Amino acid sequence: ETSVLDYTMQQYRLFPIIAQSYACFFTSKAMNNLYTKYMEQSSDGNYSLLADIHASSSGLKSLTTTMAVESIEDCRRACGGHGYSSFSGFVKFYQDYLPNTTWEGDNYVLTQQTARYVITKNPKKYASQIGTNPTITYILQYLNEPNQKCMATTPLNFNNQEFQLKAFRHRIAYLLANAVDQIDNQKKSWNSMLVEINRISHAHCQYLLVQNFITALQYNSQQQINDESLNILHNSTSLKKVMTSLCNLFVLHTMEKDVGEFLESEYLTSSQARLLRTQVYNLLKEIRPNAVSLVDAFLIPDALLSSALGRYDGKVYETMIDWASKEPLNGIILNIDPNNNNTILEKAKL
Incomplete structure (x- = not known):
């Protein structure tokens, strides 16, 4: 009998969720480090990071809680009819987690705070912060080279981390440039732009997730931040190889889902979009041998899962x-x- 996880459709539904989980894990560490840095600076009267922390945390709260709710539902559906049963554990998880998309800030309202921040970061106005403020820096890079194109000619080219970062920077900067043009030159009201505002916030925060995942893979023990999990990752060649495949899947699957925006900006061509999809399928095969272990690594006890389907012993x-x-x-x-x-x-x- 074919194992459930050996069906390509199940892999395509479930493996990107595993990748998202690790992207959120590393981003939580990055945000904690940013907060620690801000607290150190604020004690000396320097509050320059406050706006960036507020904008990033607002947008990430909106994006990641939406991702989590959708993932719980996707996992439930992947279990077929058993997913409807209370024995699956998904029913309670879903009803317990769903309020997170509304309380502590409605997810659609929060995106306005993130987008307002990145829209107002005009590189010409804040030229002194170029190089120190990543938001301003990637906007300026786009303004200096708005017609930049993807150079990928094979599916494997999409695994290049520098390309991945450039693609997401180009996409968000393109959306920002269009929004600024409509607000400043076409005199459109903020209210009329709310759909675009939501897209800008999600694009910016997806870039943060991508950047933080890649940064974790590039971490070395000589850096000032001493983190046990990052040290383990750095010191294990085999683990780093698996995590790199997982990072590539997260990045490329995210691109594939929103490929319209990469095509709209003309950074990708339609033929490159097909290469992108092919590489996503290739990555599913790479991750399959370690899929179960990647989930077990979170060490969630059976008592907390309360699930007959997700038991550690498989019974x-x-x-x-x-x-x-x-x-x-x-x-x-x-x-x-x-x-x-x-x-x-x-x-x-x-």
Whole structure:
């Protein structure tokens, strides 16, 4: 019998979610480091990082919580009919997590704060911060070379990390340039631009996720930030190889999902978009041998998962039968007669 994870469609649905999880993991570390740096600077009266932290955290909250909710639902559907059962664990996860897209800031409203920040970062006005402020720097790079094109000629070319960063920088800078033109020159109101504003925020934050994942892979123990997980990654060639494949999948799958914006900016051609899709499929094959281990690495205990499907020991059907046999409702016979007001007719004789 073919294993579920050996079906390409299941791989395409599930493996990018694993990649997203690690992208969020490394970004959480980067944001924590940025916050620590800000606290050190603010003690000396330097608050220059405050606006950047606020804008990035607002946009990332919106993007990552949406990603998580959609991923929970995608995983549930990938389990077929069993995914609807409370035994799957997804039902509780979904209802517990869904409010995160609304409280602490509605996800659509929060994107305005991120986009407003990046839109107002005019490189000419903030020229002194070029090189120190990454947002200003990548906008200026686009303004200096707006017709930059992707040079990929084979699927493997898309694994180049410098290309990946350039692609996402070009995309967000293109969206920003268009928005600024519509607001400043075409005199469009902020309200009329809210759909574009949402796209800008998500593009900027996707770039942050890509950048932080790649930065983690390029980390070395000589850097000032001493992190145990990054040191482990740096010191293990085999682990770094797996993480590199996972990073490539995250980057390229994200590009593929939003390929219209890369085509619209004319950074990619239609033939390159096909090469991109081919490389996504190639990466699924690379990740397959380590897919289960990449999930187990988070060390989420069975008691927390409360799932018959996601058990560490793999005893799915035995657990489902056992849990179903312990259901309290098995011990009663419910009334299905609409003319009888009694809810319970009698105790079942089991």
